[in-house]
Amino acid sequence: MIKRLFCGAVAALGMAAAASAADTPASLMAHYAQAAGIPVAALSAARGAALYRAEHPGRNAQAASCASCHTANPQQPGRSRVGKRIEPLAPAANPERFTDAAKVEKWFRRNCGDVLQRECSAREKGDFIAWLSQVQ
Structure with missing residues (x-):
């Protein structure tokens, strides 16, 4: 009985790991496009790049952008406000x-809140991933 429960738990963990391993930039773009009610082809890498580079009024009257921590080149590692290394954003x-x-959702929630002072829309998330997927 215990062996059967243990094997079942191990199998469930394996399936959960396989499900999260199946996420790809393309599948996430499809998810965000669907959530935004648009076709994937309507996602815009140009809008994603603009979102990344745009400066927004931040906390303590300092302008903030994604590039503030992630650097102007998303293929390079960045640094958090406290100096912790951030791995490159670009999948390449x-x-x-x-x-x-x-x-992905955890970091969008945290970073959009910090930089934009609001949650990012599904379209913005899709655009952002569309752009980063093209960065070589």
Whole structure:
């Protein structure tokens, strides 16, 4: 009985790991496009790049952008406000990027709140991933 429960738990964990390993930039773009009610082809790498580079009024009257921590080149590592290394955002430089939907949502929620002072829309998230997927 215990062996059967243990094997079932191991199998469930394996399936959960396989499900999160199945996330790709393309599948996340499809998810965000669907959430925005648009076709994937309507996502814009140009809008994603503009979002990344745009400066927004930040906390303490300092302008902030994604590039403030992630650098102007998303293929390069960045640094957090406290000096912690941030791995490159571009999947070409960091193949682990955009492979776990839960992590992607966590970081969009945190970073959009910090930089934009609001949550990013599904379209903005899709545009952002569309752009980073093209960065070589």
